Amino acid sequence: MKANHGILTSFIICILMVATGSVKTFAQDQRKVRMAKLEIHSADLKAYKEALAEHAKTAVKVEPGVLALQAVQDKTHPELFTVFEVYASEEAYQFHLKTPHFLKYKTGTLKMVKSLELIEVEPVALEIKPELIKH
Amino acid sequence: MKANHGILTSFIICILMVATGSVKTFAQDQRKVRMAKLEIHSADLKAYKEALAEHAKTAVKVEPGVLALQAVQDKTHPELFTVFEVYASEEAYQFHLKTPHFLKYKTGTLKMVKSLELIEVEPVALEIKPELIKH
Numbered sequence: 001m002k003a004n005h006g007i008l009t010s011f012i013i014c015i016l017m018v019a020t021g022s023v024k025t026f027a028q029d030q031r032k033v034r035m036a037k038l039e040i041h042s043a044d045l046k047a048y049k050e051a052l053a054e055h056a057k058t059a060v061k062v063e064p065g066v067l068a069l070q071a072v073q074d075k076t077h078p079e080l081f082t083v084f085e086v087y088a089s090e091e092a093y094q095f096h097l098k099t100p101h102f103l104k105y106k107t108g109t110l111k112m113v114k115s116l117e118l119i120e121v122e123p124v125a126l127e128i129k130p131e132l133i134k135h
Numbered sequence: 136m137k138a139n140h141g142i143l144t145s146f147i148i149c150i151l152m153v154a155t156g157s158v159k160t161f162a163q164d165q166r167k168v169r170m171a172k173l174e175i176h177s178a179d180l181k182a183y184k185e186a187l188a189e190h191a192k193t194a195v196k197v198e199p200g201v202l203a204l205q206a207v208q209d210k211t212h213p214e215l216f217t218v219f220e221v222y223a224s225e226e227a228y229q230f231h232l233k234t235p236h237f238l239k240y241k242t243g244t245l246k247m248v249k250s251l252e253l254i255e256v257e258p259v260a261l262e263i264k265p266e267l268i269k270h
Contacts, residue, residue, distance in 0.1 A: 033207060035217060049259050056260035068263040070205075070219065072168060072256035081259065082170060084205065084219055086267060121207035124184050124216065125191035128203040128268050132221060132261065 031067070032093050036083040037117040044112035045078060051112075052081070055105035063099065065092020079114070086126070166202070167228050171218040172252040179247035180213060186247075187216070190240035198234065200227020214249070221261070 040048045056069035065088040074080040087093040096102055175183045191204035200223040209215040222228040231237055 035207065053260045056262045060262035060264055066264075067267045070261050070263065071259040072170065072219075073259050075255040075257055078257075082256070084207075120210040121217070122210055124206040124208050125188045126205050126267065127191045127195035128205065128263060129195055129201075130265070130268060132202045133263050133265060133268070 030089040031123070032085075032087040032090050033121050033123045034085045034087075035119040035121055036085065037119065038081045038083070039114040039116075040079050040081060040112050041114055042079055044109075045073075048081075048109055048112045049073065051105055051109050052083070055101055056083075058101040059096065059099070062101070063092070063096055065089065066096055086123075165224040166258070167220075167222040167225050168256050168258045169220045169222075170254045170256055171220065172254065173216045173218070174249040174251075175214050175216060175247050176249055177214055179244075183216075183244055183247045184208065186240055186244050187218070190236055191218075193236040194231065194234070197236070198227070198231055200224065201231055221258075 052071050056071055059066045060069055066086075067088055068084070068086040070084040072082050072084075074082075087096065187206050191206055194201045195204055201221075202223055203219070203221040205219040207217050207219075209217075222231065
């Protein structure tokens with residue numbers, strides 16, 4: 001009877017872990033994926049690009065929860081930028097907001113940003129060749 | 136004298152290769168990076184997502200020149216999709232347009248697409264953790 005109780009307790013704990021997303025294999029569902037659309041003042045384009053590139057590199061390198069930061073600049077309208085962001089979870093994102101490199105980027109570029117729009121998105125496909133990372 | 140000619144010819148060929156971007160180490164500069172913004176008819180959202188996911192998976196898997204296809208759906212406006220595309224070169228992109236899987240996706244989703252905007256972009260940062268690919 002005691003053994004049965006043990007099995008039942010383990011089973012309930014497992015169900016709770018799955019339900020709360022504590023199981024590692026369910027990590028994919030916890031991801032926070034977002035797009036940031038920014039308009040930058042024309043005079044600050046070079047400085048902004050440098051700050052953005054440096055910030056993305058540092059964040060993905062040092063933070064376990066920042067899975068990808070991909071940023072692009074519109075060729076026709078060079079003042080428009082899109083950042084495609086993938087975090088392991090909402091908690092990872094909240095942690096990111098408090099890091100020294102994010103705060104440095106945020107305060108350093110505050111006056112360069114004309115407008116910022118944050119768009120929560122659902123991933124449909126995240127197909128990436130390993131070669132893209134090696135570059 | 137003949138040997139010198141040989142060295143000179145090789146040197147000129149190297150210069151030309153670098154100038155025309157034929158050298159592999161210069162491949163990064165040849166990349167074509169683009170964003171596609173789509174609006175899909177509400178009734179077709181499920182079918183479109185499936186077609187898009189399948190197409191992205193196949194293209195990145197079988198085409199050496201398709202480095203990444205990442206697609207997301209706006210959570211607030213589910214009819215809006217953004218595809219973030221990285222091709223090895225303009226030639227790789229032109230090749231992609233003629234593949235059976237692209238043509239299947241294109242013809243299969245033609246009536247689902249309300250609007251399509253293609254935006255040529257310049258990469259500022261492409262920072263991706265290897266873990267993102269493993270999922």
